[in-house]
Amino acid sequence: MRKVEILALAAVALGCSAVVATAHATELRLSHQFAPGDVRHKVAQMVADEVAAANVDLTIKIFPSSSLFKATEQYLPLSRGQLDMTVFPLSYAGGQRPEYNLTLMPGLIKSHDHAARMNTSPFMAEIEKVMNEDDVMTLVHGYLAGGFATNGKCIRKPEDVKGLTVRAAGKGFEEMLQAAGASISSMPSTETYNAMQQNVLQALNTSSSSFVSFRLQELAKCYTPAGNVALWFMYQPLIMNKTTFENLTPEQQNALREASKKAEAFYLDGAKKDDVESEKVFRAAGVEIAEMTEEDFAAWKSLAETSSYENFIKQVPEGRKLLDMALSVQ
Numbered sequence: 001m002r003k004v005e006i007l008a009l010a011a012v013a014l015g016c017s018a019v020v021a022t023a024h025a026t027e028l029r030l031s032h033q034f035a036p037g038d039v040r041h042k043v044a045q046m047v048a049d050e051v052a053a054a055n056v057d058l059t060i061k062i063f064p065s066s067s068l069f070k071a072t073e074q075y076l077p078l079s080r081g082q083l084d085m086t087v088f089p090l091s092y093a094g095g096q097r098p099e100y101n102l103t104l105m106p107g108l109i110k111s112h113d114h115a116a117r118m119n120t121s122p123f124m125a126e127i128e129k130v131m132n133e134d135d136v137m138t139l140v141h142g143y144l145a146g147g148f149a150t151n152g153k154c155i156r157k158p159e160d161v162k163g164l165t166v167r168a169a170g171k172g173f174e175e176m177l178q179a180a181g182a183s184i185s186s187m188p189s190t191e192t193y194n195a196m197q198q199n200v201l202q203a204l205n206t207s208s209s210s211f212v213s214f215r216l217q218e219l220a221k222c223y224t225p226a227g228n229v230a231l232w233f234m235y236q237p238l239i240m241n242k243t244t245f246e247n248l249t250p251e252q253q254n255a256l257r258e259a260s261k262k263a264e265a266f267y268l269d270g271a272k273k274d275d276v277e278s279e280k281v282f283r284a285a286g287v288e289i290a291e292m293t294e295e296d297f298a299a300w301k302s303l304a305e306t307s308s309y310e311n312f313i314k315q316v317p318e319g320r321k322l323l324d325m326a327l328s329v330q
Helices: 003-021 039-054 075-079 098-103 112-119 122-133 171-179 189-197 208-213 242-246 250-284 294-315 319-327
Strands: 026-031 058-063 085-087 136-140 143-150 165-167 203-207 222-224 232-235 238-241
Touching: 026 039, 039 058, 039 085, 039 136, 039 238, 039 250, 058 250, 075 085, 075 136, 075 238, 098 122, 098 171, 098 294, 098 319, 112 122, 112 143, 112 250, 122 136, 122 319, 136 242, 136 250, 143 208, 143 250, 171 294, 189 203, 203 208, 203 232, 208 250, 222 250, 238 242, 238 250, 242 250, 294 319
Parallel strands: 026 058, 026 085, 165 203
Antiparallel strands: 085 238, 136 238, 143 203, 143 222, 143 232
């Protein structure tokens, strides 16, 4: 055999081995609406970094700040396999799946540790079943707490929102606030800065993390943070297309699971820290700080029970069962 033929055969052999070595190399696309400094981006980055370090031919490319899909438009492409992963406030998809509205319901979660117990509860297993029906699965559970910010008077109790236009983030909160006499303007948190700046909003609910990420301390006159008493807790998991996950190799799946375990612990700790940090940021900006009392919380909860809770039970199949499951978590 001539030298040229030997070299040609060697090249083919090397090429074949290269194809085998990269046959399972995969890049996943992860989209979210948050700025790179936000805890939710850090959770995504931690998963990406841990998976890369596992050396299983799997990479995750992150698209922050709504650079791939708009904030509220990520669930549908995820369920269709047009997007692989997202960190997503699940109640944003409450229009498609009304069960998700229970993941942002006034007074349902009492603390971050309570939220962590909710994440491992039979209630959350039921929510996971709903996601699975849409070819979606959870990798990292996470709740964030939040509060109120206003461009005028402080909000502590229900009568404080009467006559104000408020952004609330989810159907349950919107119904409760309407029952208290507020008008509602629905929008993702990415749009709240401009809306408050233009006085389209006089007040808003969002997470402690988003208050800082979107620089709302620059506009607010009063801030009611998620202190010892927090009314607002929102489930914002890192979720993935289920079929995409199942098509990965066992080594890649395991790397994602292990990375997600680390990220979930980080997420819980980061959520607690963000509550403290947001209050510091608003104080430093000269914003008045209002504290919600246990009596204030009870007044809001009572109002929610006769508005958003009752509506959820009426409008959602097996709504009573789901709500009772959530309320049973102590």
